[in-house]
Amino acid sequence: MRPAPHYIAIVNPDGKRWQTYAPELLTFWRERGIEPEIEIVPWREVVPRDGDLDGLAAFDRPALVRMESPGRDFEVTKLLLQAGERATGETSGIDWNTHAFQKGRLLRPGLFYEGFRHVLLGLRRSFDRRPHLKPLACPLAIAEMFDKNATCDRLTAAGIPCPPTLPAPNTPEELLAELRRRHFGAAYVKLNTGSSASGIAVVYALDESPWAVSSVVRLDDGFYSTRRLCRHSGAELHALLGFLIGEGVCGQRGICMAQIDGQNFDVRVVVLHGRPAFTIFRLSSQPMTNLHLGGRRGEWARCRAAVPTRAWLDALDHCIEAARLYPSATAGVDLLFESGYVRHYVLEVNAFGDFFPGLVDAQGRTVHRAEIEATAKRYGLLPG
Numbered sequence: 001m002r003p004a005p006h007y008i009a010i011v012n013p014d015g016k017r018w019q020t021y022a023p024e025l026l027t028f029w030r031e032r033g034i035e036p037e038i039e040i041v042p043w044r045e046v047v048p049r050d051g052d053l054d055g056l057a058a059f060d061r062p063a064l065v066r067m068e069s070p071g072r073d074f075e076v077t078k079l080l081l082q083a084g085e086r087a088t089g090e091t092s093g094i095d096w097n098t099h100a101f102q103k104g105r106l107l108r109p110g111l112f113y114e115g116f117r118h119v120l121l122g123l124r125r126s127f128d129r130r131p132h133l134k135p136l137a138c139p140l141a142i143a144e145m146f147d148k149n150a151t152c153d154r155l156t157a158a159g160i161p162c163p164p165t166l167p168a169p170n171t172p173e174e175l176l177a178e179l180r181r182r183h184f185g186a187a188y189v190k191l192n193t194g195s196s197a198s199g200i201a202v203v204y205a206l207d208e209s210p211w212a213v214s215s216v217v218r219l220d221d222g223f224y225s226t227r228r229l230c231r232h233s234g235a236e237l238h239a240l241l242g243f244l245i246g247e248g249v250c251g252q253r254g255i256c257m258a259q260i261d262g263q264n265f266d267v268r269v270v271v272l273h274g275r276p277a278f279t280i281f282r283l284s285s286q287p288m289t290n291l292h293l294g295g296r297r298g299e300w301a302r303c304r305a306a307v308p309t310r311a312w313l314d315a316l317d318h319c320i321e322a323a324r325l326y327p328s329a330t331a332g333v334d335l336l337f338e339s340g341y342v343r344h345y346v347l348e349v350n351a352f353g354d355f356f357p358g359l360v361d362a363q364g365r366t367v368h369r370a371e372i373e374a375t376a377k378r379y380g381l382l383p384g
Helices: 016-030 043-049 074-088 109-128 139-145 148-157 172-182 234-247 300-306 309-324 367-378
Strands: 006-011 037-042 063-067 133-135 187-191 200-204 211-219 222-233 249-253 263-272 275-284 330-337 344-350
Touching: 006 016, 006 043, 016 037, 016 367, 037 043, 043 074, 043 109, 074 109, 109 133, 109 139, 109 234, 139 148, 139 344, 148 249, 148 344, 172 200, 172 234, 172 249, 187 234, 200 234, 211 234, 222 234, 234 249, 263 309, 263 367, 275 300, 275 309, 275 367, 309 330, 309 344
Parallel strands: 006 037, 006 063, 063 133
Antiparallel strands: 187 200, 187 249, 200 211, 211 222, 263 275, 263 330, 330 344
16 A cells, blocks of 8 residues: 655745645645645744754655745744855844844845855755655755855856846946946846845946836835835935845846836746746736736736747747756746847746745646646656
8 A cells, every 4th residue: 555645844924935835735635535744844944954954853754845935934044044144154242132123124134045045054964864855945954045146147058038137236337337338228237036026126327317116115224025116216225225135146238128018027936846837927018027016927827829830839848948957846937028028038037936825727726736636647646
């Protein structure tokens, strides 16, 4: 008799991501008369150990290991900031344990990433010592997908088109001068390790007085993410760029985007085990299409019909190639078509780009359902 499938989830147990995924996992197996074994290991336990799994009994037996994003849990954020200090040797003088939560505050995102990367490196070492475990994503792949500059370098080396990037600037003045030298009419300057358009500015440096539209606003005590895009110029612009540069930035030439119904659009391509499974059109009148910034999901058939078939197929091929560069069951590839559809570009590859509650495919499967099924087939867990 085939043993019940064993899953280990390294997650924030109360987070929306796991709360959405867990019922799908249970339902998938119970419909087949099987009760899966699911063990939850919170990031709060893993981070202070720097990814060392010794002594955690859940990892002593064969299992599939799913890692979810550690974001949106302030206690985990503080632990990762401490891990960042351990990894870099930086001494901030801040007692992160007692630091108060401030909604939307961009609290040392560069240090947060260094902590996350440090823990992921520890997890990779732990998995290497436990060949009975099958992580659904290599921790090193997750770390690199969070690093936009490293991702662009890998894409470019593989011959996958991505927007021209800038060398890392040291100051706002240096950044603006480089944009002018390259005649970039618009440039996307974003936190190198940010997500969900957190910490991004679209900079227009060729105007007589440079300015930017950004998802970041400056308040008295720091910089915050905002759902209402703000315009920055003068000293405000320099302060914003100085903050982003200090935390590490990725700068890319802005592309004149193709439009549908008079709105800019890009596409999130969710690739499951190397195959494109979902394509989500995101439309906006703004230069950023993220749904929480006022973008909207486009009606699939209508949007797909607007893209020439040859351009669509060529772009999907590059999205598949991009995802396959990383050993991960899932990858969310961001795709952009240039106006006129002569060229397309892969913007990013997202390690946790599969969170689209309510979205279903032609078979009525959610993204998570399709992923669970594809994984079960890949690892021979389905009976028969």
